[in-house]
Amino acid sequence: MITADFAILPVGIDDTELKEYVRRAVQVVKDSGLTYQLTAMGTLIEAQNYEELYKTIAKAQQAVFKDDIKRVYTVIKIDDRRDHDDHTLNGKVQRVDEILK
Secondary structure: OEEEEEEEEEEOOOOOOOHHHHHHHHHHHHHHOOOEEEOOOOEEEEEOOHHHHHHHHHHHHHHHOOOOOOEEEEEEEEEEOOOOOOOOHHHHHHHHHHHHO
16 A cells, blocks of 8 residues: 655745645545545545556646646655555554554
């Protein structure tokens, strides 16, 4: 399982409010059917392969370009671990929670 954390930021807008841009990007992820978690600083996503991961992020980025946006800045962090069966977003959190008890 490939997990990624990404954020898409419109550049050159006159407002500090980003919720409409976040909504557009997250709607694309939601529509993709991939497992995701929205966080305060970005979106976590898990995919079986790079094609579906990059395709989804690219569509989310295109969704932010709507209206008069001329530039967006996208940051992507990817974790592709192949030596563990439960390398999902929830599995990672559960393993840490277990050692915190």
